[in-house]
Each structure stands twice: as structure tokens, then as C-alpha cells.
Amino acid sequence: MGETSSVYSMCGMCAVRCSIRVETEDGAVKWIEGNPHEPGLEGSLCAKGSAGLAFEYDAERPQFPMIRDGERGSGKWKRATWDEALEYITGKLKEVAAKHGGRAIALSDRSGPFTDLTTSFLKALGSANYFNHDDTCGKNVDMACRSLFGFNSRAELAYDFANAGHIVLYGRNVFESLQVKEVNNILDGMERGAKLTYIDTRATVTASKADRFLMIRPGTDYALNLALIRTVLQERLYDPDFVNKYVSGITELENFVAPYTPEWAEQETGIPAQEIVSLARDFSSAKPKVIFHPGWMLARYVDSFYASRTLYILNALMGNIETKGGMIIAKGPSDAGRKPLQSLGAKIPEPKDKIADAAMKNKPFGTGHVVNLYKAIKTGEPYPIKAYFAYRYDPIASLPDPEAQKKVLAGLDLLVSIDVNYSQTGWFADVILPEATYLERSNIIGTAKGQKPSFVMRRQAVPPRYDSKPAWEIFTSIVHRMGAGEYFPYKSIEDIWNYQLENTGVKIEDFSAKGSVGLAKAAILQDRNALKFKTPSGKIELVSEDLAKAGFPSFKAYTPPKKPDKGSFRLLFGRSAVHTHAQSQNNIYLNELMPENALWINDAEAQALGVKDGDTVEVSSGGYRGKIKAKVTPHIHPEAVFMVHGFGSDIPLKTRSYQKGLSDTKFEIGLLETVDPVGGGVAYLECFVSVAKA
Ligand SMILES: Nc1nc2c(c(=O)[nH]1)N[C@H]1C(S)=C(S)[C@@H](COP(=O)(O)OP(=O)(O)OC[C@H]3O[C@@H](n4cnc5c(=O)[nH]c(N)nc54)[C@H](O)[C@@H]3O)O[C@H]1N2
Ligand SMILES: Nc1nc2c(c(=O)[nH]1)N[C@H]1C(S)=C(S)[C@@H](COP(=O)(O)OP(=O)(O)OC[C@H]3O[C@@H](n4cnc5c(=O)[nH]c(N)nc54)[C@H](O)[C@@H]3O)O[C@H]1N2
Numbered sequence: 287m288g289e290t291s292s293v294y295s296m297c298g299m300c301a302v303r304c305s306i307r308v309e310t311e312d313g314a315v316k317w318i319e320g321n322p323h324e325p326g327l328e329g330s331l332c333a334k335g336s337a338g339l340a341f342e343y344d345a346e347r348p349q350f351p352m353i354r355d356g357e358r359g360s361g362k363w364k365r366a367t368w369d370e371a372l373e374y375i376t377g378k379l380k381e382v383a384a385k386h387g388g389r390a391i392a393l394s395d396r397s398g399p400f401t402d403l404t405t406s407f408l409k410a411l412g413s414a415n416y417f418n419h420d421d422t423c424g425k426n427v428d429m430a431c432r433s434l435f436g437f438n439s440r441a442e443l444a445y446d447f448a449n450a451g452h453i454v455l456y457g458r459n460v461f462e463s464l465q466v467k468e469v470n471n472i473l474d475g476m477e478r479g480a481k482l483t484y485i486d487t488r489a490t491v492t493a494s495k496a497d498r499f500l501m502i503r504p505g506t507d508y509a510l511n512l513a514l515i516r517t518v519l520q521e522r523l524y525d526p527d528f529v530n531k532y533v534s535g536i537t538e539l540e541n542f543v544a545p546y547t548p549e550w551a552e553q554e555t556g557i558p559a560q561e562i563v564s565l566a567r568d569f570s571s572a573k574p575k576v577i578f579h580p581g582w583m584l585a586r587y588v589d590s591f592y593a594s595r596t597l598y599i600l601n602a603l604m605g606n607i608e609t610k611g612g613m614i615i616a617k618g619p620s621d622a623g624r625k626p627l628q629s630l631g632a633k634i635p636e637p638k639d640k641i642a643d644a645a646m647k648n649k650p651f652g653t654g655h656v657v658n659l660y661k662a663i664k665t666g667e668p669y670p671i672k673a674y675f676a677y678r679y680d681p682i683a684s685l686p687d688p689e690a691q692k693k694v695l696a697g698l699d700l701l702v703s704i705d706v707n708y709s710q711t712g713w714f715a716d717v718i719l720p721e722a723t724y725l726e727r728s729n730i731i732g733t734a735k736g737q738k739p740s741f742v743m744r745r746q747a748v749p750p751r752y753d754s755k756p757a758w759e760i761f762t763s764i765v766h767r768m769g770a771g772e773y774f775p776y777k778s779i780e781d782i783w784n785y786q787l788e789n790t791g792v793k794i795e796d797f798s799a800k801g802s803v804g805l806a807k808a809a810i811l812q813d814r815n816a817l818k819f820k821t822p823s824g825k826i827e828l829v830s831e832d833l834a835k836a837g838f839p840s841f842k843a844y845t846p847p848k849k850p851d852k853g854s855f856r857l858l859f860g861r862s863a864v865h866t867h868a869q870s871q872n873n874i875y876l877n878e879l880m881p882e883n884a885l886w887i888n889d890a891e892a893q894a895l896g897v898k899d900g901d902t903v904e905v906s907s908g909g910y911r912g913k914i915k916a917k918v919t920p921h922i923h924p925e926a927v928f929m930v931h932g933f934g935s936d937i938p939l940k941t942r943s944y945q946k947g948l949s950d951t952k953f954e955i956g957l958l959e960t961v962d963p964v965g966g967g968v969a970y971l972e973c974f975v976s977v978a979k980a
């Protein structure tokens with residue numbers, strides 16, 4: 287046996303970033319498992335996490351810096367040294383900064399626990415133009431949450447599924463679109479007797495495990511919720527003490543929902559009125575241990591903001607906040623009486639100009655909409671953006687309409703992709719910088735908020751196999767070459783860690799035992815008699831002052847979603863348990879499990895088109911067409927078809943996934959600027975396709 291060691295780190299096969307333990311022998315990874323010390327994880331990993339080994343030892347990933355050697359997107363590259371690639375990049379950045387100022391440099395990443403590095407990097411270059419993926423994910427849900435509670439839905443709220451009495455999920459396909467801890471907590475809760483209600487346009491694995499599955503007409507969850515709220519109010523099924531103390535605007539709500547009867551909702555949703563009433567009675571009997579999980583799919587229609595608001599209103603009516611089995615306000619270091627990490631940007635002066643979307647619409651509760659970054663690149667308003675870093679982010683694969691995007695991105699003087707794979711954006715970029723993989727690098731320390739907040743660390747397990755570098759080193763080097771080295775004085779990741787930990791009383795060694803450092807001895811719960819919400823009034827605002835100031839109503843009348851024309855269907859998408867977005871399809875192991883996607887189509891509709899299960903069909907929309915196998919099933923709503931996202935890669939260097947299956951984004955023509963007018967989230971599901979036998 288050679289030299290073995292064991293390191294605690296963080297999985298990087300999806301953005302959940304589960305805590306892991308990695309065993310190595312002679313500098314090679316031998317074994318990866320979930321961190322046995324992590325409650326709720328206890329050693330488990332998902333299939334994608336286990337495929338980390340296949341990813342690490344795959345040669346079909348960028349192995350050295352590459353500079354474009356032909357037209358953008360031509361796939362012609364020349365190999366470069368790091369010195370050449372970084373000189374090329376900083377040469378362009380200097381030109382851009384001289385002409386338009388540092389503000390013309392933008393960066394987007396996936397967001398998460400390490401964004402202090404990217405926002406500080408931009409700050410050092412004099413730019414506030416940091417954007418993340420959220421408009422394409424949970425933005426509307428988050429905005430809805432803020433409008434009611436003042437909390438960020440993801441960072442400031444957690445769900446105590448393990449102790450819940452009734453869990454209601456809207457298209458939240460927890461058993462396939464998964465997060466390992468959450469799955470384990472839900473299974474624990476169900477073992478202890480929690481009921482699971484699942485509402486989706488198709489029967490997923492989660493539907494098969496649910497006590498109650500309701501198939502809903504696409505885009506009508508708002509109608510369902512209005513009728514549920516009406517029933518809860520009329521039958522006085524809510525928590526009166528909680529509502530009287532913490533909720534303002536209940537009379538206005540009652541008046542607003544009055545016309546939305548269960549019988550009316552049946553016409554819209556296809557869910558029988560009886561079912562709606564019995565669901566309302568059923569979950570109310572479990573209050574306050576009821577969780578309505580917002581999911582993300584509600585967030586992808588043009589009126590998702592208001593639909594998501596009704597879902598949070600249901601949570602509030604059940605009085606489930608800050609109680610066992612309910613919605614928990616996530617705690618940070620200061621709630622545990624501890625000091626937070628020191629920001630890498632703490633000593634860097636604020637950029638002169640505000641972020642480029644600050645002046646734009648759709649921002650009652652915040653900025654950083656990546657869609658508005660595209661607008662700014664396209665129009666030069668409010669000022670020009672000429673250089674763009676896509677770091678751990680692949681907009682061409684994840685925003686609608688790749689061709690429309692390329693037209694916008696063509697206006698840049700510099701597009702850089704920093705990735706561990708060849709991404710669709712990388713393929714169109716001027717420079718690809720290969721980051722060392724999650725097993726080959728350390729990251730800055732992150733903060734995990736929750737009932738028991740902690741500091742978390744991703745720590746290098748093995749040396750890089752190719753000529754790649756960790757992000758902290760890439761960004762530090764660019765800042766130095768741009769003449770701002772004083773703001774990034776770090777020579778090693780330990781320098782960064784020590785700086786971050788300076789005032790916290792925590793030392794680097796403290797991470798060795800378990801991989802993270804807990805900041806509270808016991809779970810912290812606020813006093814239920816003295817809850818404070820982060821709204822202007824400190825209450826849960828059904829009638830929101832902030833919304834009114836931004837010129838939006840607190841309650842919006844229901845408008846039915848468009849019905850597809852004959853022979854046409856609404857295109858829905860979602861995940862498979864064995865793939866991550868568009869990044870894993872070429873993984874040897876995961877590719878074997880699922881090499882391509884199929885088109886789910888309702889059996890009666892298929893029959894009318896003469897399509898049988900397994901037939902090849904042609905799908906088309908606005909001039910784009912492609913062929914795919916049909917999965918004919920009764921388990922999808924007749925108005926919709928569905929495909930798993932992430933297939934149909936254009937990159938020949940990824941030989942296993944090249945042109946396998948279809949890409950949903952290519953059908954989403956014209957939707958790049960179609961957003962929910964209040965939340966700002968991208969309305970991907972306002973997409974219709976025609977289907978015919980091929
Ligand atoms: N049509 C359609 N559009 C969608 C979706 C859909 O289902 N259908 N899903 C939406 C949702 S919910 C989301 S969250 C977004 C996701 O969109 P993205 O955030 O763009 O997707 P990811 O696959 O998480 O990651 C993007 C890139 O990060 C790279 N990457 C992974 N690990 C690392 C690393 O360690 N270092 C570096 N430097 N790079 C890394 C991957 O190779 C990939 O190219 O897409 C959204 N867009
Ligand atoms: N395996 C795996 N897990 C993941 C990810 C991954 O890439 N792979 N990505 C992570 C990310 S970033 C996210 S955002 C989450 C996404 O997690 P989810 O939002 O739970 O999952 P999706 O699979 O995107 O879509 C869920 C469902 O929404 C349904 N749906 C579509 N329209 C409607 C509607 O009008 N009403 C209702 N009620 N349902 C509708 C679709 O049929 C689909 O089954 O998953 C996370 N987990």
C-alpha cells in the first residue's frame with residue numbers, strides 16, 4: 287500500500303455542495319463518501335456525487351488555458367500557458383478600463399458560499415457588476431418571500447422536514463431534483479408520520495412516494511392557492527394567535543380571495559373542488575407543523591411572483607414560522623454571539639458606480655438580475671459593459687435562446703469562461719481558463735446559515751492532474767496584473783483563510799476534525815412571542831409597502847395561462863436524479879445511466895398524432911427543430927410535453943454527449959427578455975412547441 291490519507295471537503299458535482307470525506311492513495315482519489323459527521327447526511331452521497339471519481343479521471347475536460355483561434359464559437363483554439371492567457375485577458379481588461387472604466391467589467395457565477403471572492407475581485411477592479419444565476423432559478427420565489435417576510439428565501443429560511451406533520455410540494459420534485467440532506471430529512475419526517483402532498487403537471491418519482499398527488503394544469507397553481515386560502519379563511523382553519531400577532535392585511539386578503547371559490551379553481555386547474563377543500567382541511571389539521579415548499583417551478587411563468595406569494599401566505603396562515611416541523615429562520619454567526627468571517631473586500635473602496643441594473647425595472651427587492659446584464663451589454667445603458675467573466679456558470683446553456691444570447695455577447699470585447707468542463711459558454715468565449723476540480727483545490731471559507739450556523743471549508747484532496755489552477759489564484763493573479771495587488775495580498779489559500787478567520791476565534795486547524803466548525807452548541811430558535819420580520823413594519827406584510835412604493839399591487843387578479851393551439855404543447859423541463867443541469871451528460875458513469883433525454887407526451891395526445899411509445903418525433907418552435915424519442919404516458923397533463931434539461935451539447939470534444947438528445951433552451955426562442963414583471967425571473971415555461979411523428 288502507498289501513502290493514504292483522508293480529507294474532509296465539499297462535493298462539487300452540483301451546487302448543493304454536500305460535505306464529503308475523500309480517501310486518497312499516492313495522490314489519487316480512491317473513495318468519496320458523504321461526511322459521516324454531518325447530521326442528515328451520515329455518509330450518503332447521490333449518484334452524481336459518486337460519479338466524482340469518473341469526472342476527476344476523465345480526459346475530456348479542459349486541460350490547459352485556451353485562447354480562441356478563429357471566429358467566436360468556431361471551436362478553433364490554441365493552447366496557451368497561464369502567463370499568456372492571463373496577459374491576454376489583462377491586456378483586454380486594461381483597454382476596456384481605459385475606455386469605459388472598471389465598471390465595464392462584469393462577472394456572473396452560480397452564487398453560494400464563496401461569492402465573497404468574486405464580489406471582492408470585481409471591487410478590486412472598480413466594478414459592482416456582480417450577477418448570479420438566480421433569475422433563472424428561484425428569483426421570483428425569493429422576491430415573493432422578501433415582499434412578505436423581508437427574508438431572502440434561500441439564505442434566511444430553512445425547513446424542518448424531519449419534524450413536519452404535513453409537507454406540501456408544488457413541482458418540488460425532491461426525490462429526483464435532489465439535495466441529499468433534504469431527501470433524508472423528508473424520509474425521516476415521513477417515517478415519523480408526516481403526510482406528503484405533491485402537486486405537479488406530471489407524475490414524478492416524488493409523486494409516486496406521496497400520500498396525495500394532484501395533477502395540475504400547467505401555470506395554474508395560483509388559482510389552486512387562491513381557493514385554498516379562501517377555504518382556510520372561510521372555515522377559520524388558520525392559526526388565529528399567530529395571525530393576529532404577526533400578520534397585517536388579513537382583511538384585504540379575505541376580500542381579495544372571496545371570488546375564488548374551489549369550484550372556480552376546478553375549472554382552471556382541473557383539480558376537483560372537493561379535493562381542494564379536503565386538502566385545505568387536511569393540512570390545516572397538522573398546523574403549525576405544515577410546510578409549503580416554494581420549489582422553483584412556480585417561479586417560471588409570467589405571474590409566478592404572485593403565485594409564490596400565495597404559497598408563502600399559506601405558510602404564514604398555518605403559523606409555521608420558527609417552530610418545530612415548520613419554517614425556520616436561518617441563523618448566522620452573529621445570532622450565535624460570534625463574529626462573521628472578514629470579507630476579502632472589507633478594505634477595498636466601494637466602486638464609484640452602482641451595478642448596471644440598479645436603474646432598471648423589476649427590482650422592488652434587489653438588483654443583480656443576469657437578464658439585465660444582457661440588456662446592459664446589448665444597449666450600453668445605463669453604461670457600457672465590455673468584458674464578462676462567466677465563472678462556474680454557463681449562461682448559454684441555462685438562459686433561453688442561445689442564438690439570441692450569442693448576438694448580445696458578440697458585443698463584448700472580452701468573454702472569459704472559468705470552468706472545469708467545456709461549457710456551451712466556454713465554447714463561445716475568447717479564453718477558457720480551466721479551474722482545478724473540487725477535488726484538486728481549496729476554496730475560501732464559507733458560512734452555512736441554519737439552526738446551527740457553521741463555517742465550512744472545501745479542502746484540496748489531490749494535486750491537479752492537468753495545467754489548472756484554483757479560482758482564488760486566478761483572481762489574485764488578474765488583480766495583481768491590473769495593478770491593484772495591494773487589495774489581494776495573498777500568496778496562499780492559508781493567507782486567505784487566516785485573514786477571513788481573523789476576528790472569529792476559529793483557527794484553520796479547527797476544521798481538521800470534521801471539515802466544518804459549528805458556531806452554536808444547540809439549535810437556536812427565536813422567542814415565538816417576539817418574532818421580528820425584516821419588513822418595514824416588522825410584521826408579515828400581506829399588503830406590502832415596498833411593493834406599493836415600486837408601483838406594484840399586493841394582490842393581483844388571476845389571469846388564466848394561455849392554452850396551446852392545436853398540435854402544440856407547453857414545453858416543460860426539469861431534472862433527472864442522475865444529471866446536473868448541462869454539465870454532467872458527458873460523465874462516463876452518468877452518461878451510461880442516462881445517455882439522452884426523451885419527450886414525455888400524454889397518451890391521448892400521442893394517439894391523436896399517431897405517435898407510439900419509443901417513436902421518434904420532431905419537435906419544433908419558431909424555426910428550430912430537432913428529433914427525439916417519445917415517452918408516451920398517461921402521467922403528464924395533455925397541454926404539456928416535458929424533457930429533462932441539459933442535453934443536446936454542441937461541443938465535439940465531449941464525445942459521449944455531443945449532439946445526444948435535445949436542448950430545451952434552443953426551443954425557448956424569444957424568451958431571453960420575457961420575465962415576470964415584478965420578480966424579474968425568467969419565464970421559461972411560456973414556451974410552446976409543435977410535435978409531429980418524424
Ligand atoms: N431551459 C432551462 N433552463 C434552465 C434550467 C432548466 O431546467 N431548463 N434550469 C435553471 C436552473 S434551476 C438553474 S439553477 C440554472 C443553472 O445554470 P448554471 O448555474 O449555469 O448550471 P451549472 O450546471 O450548475 O453550472 C454551470 C457551469 O459551472 C461549471 N462548474 C461546475 N463545477 C465547477 C467548478 O468547480 N469550478 C468551475 N470553475 N466551474 C464549475 C459547470 O461545468 C458548468 O459549465 O439553469 C437554469 N436554466
Ligand atoms: N439531480 C439533480 N438535482 C438537482 C439539480 C440537478 O441539476 N440535478 N439542480 C438543483 C437546482 S439548481 C434546482 S433549482 C432544483 C430544482 O428542483 P425542482 O424545482 O424540484 O425540480 P425540476 O426538476 O426543475 O422541476 C420540477 C417539476 O416542476 C413541474 N412543473 C412544471 N410546470 C409546473 C406547474 O405549472 N405547476 C407545478 N405544480 N409543477 C410544474 C415539472 O413537471 C417538474 O416535474 O433541483 C436541484 N437539484
Ligand code: SF4
Pocket residue numbers: 297298299300301302303304330331332333334335336464465466
Ligand atoms: S446532491 Fe449529490 S452531486 Fe450534489 S453536492 Fe450532494 S452528493 Fe454532490
Ligand SMILES: [Mo]
Pocket residue numbers: 422423424582
Ligand atoms: Mo436552480
